[in-house]
């Protein structure tokens with residue numbers, strides 16, 4: 277008998293974000309979204325014989341079944357910094373995700389998206405423009421590296437895309453990691469506003485899928 281993984285949230289050691297946050301400062305813009313508020317890179321990994329290896333860079337396509345905004349569009353995101361993926365902090369995160377989801381044993385390919393979403397104090401930004409959604413994988417993990425001057429940006433987990441009330445509605449703080457069974461739940465990140473007039477708000481995350 278095997279237990280079924282639903283949701284797990286945990287706190288990582290404090291030093292994880294401090295070792296990674298500078299790698300978010302010069303991210304290239306996401307060219308597939310109609311806003312100048314989203315920046316990102318992409319990488320893929322797999323566990324081979326107990327070792328995590330980085331797979332060759334490739335394009336990324338999500339079915340329109342799962343992504344109403346940019347589904348069925350082949351997206352060629354910038355490559356994630358190799359220096360960053362080799363840091364002990366990043367290795368800790370990908371190990372944690374593979375451990376918890378079983379990807380280290382079943383050799384699932386783990387996609388990682390490094391994403392910065394910025395916002396202003398007078399106009400909201402949408403970290404998840406597709407609304408309440410699934411990503412189309414077995415597991416989705418979100419790890420927060422930085423929240424600066426941010427109001428909103430709640431991590432919300434729903435049983436269905438038309439639910440009025442999320443099962444979980446929380447702010448993922450720096451150094452917190454949540455992993456969701458993506459075949460069972462839907463997720464959404466609510467809109468963000470900068471909490472300081474005239475200054476940008478910043479939310480930096482890694483999204484892992486397997």
Ligand SMILES: [Fe+2]
Nearest residue numbers: 409410411463
């Ligand atoms: Fe998502």
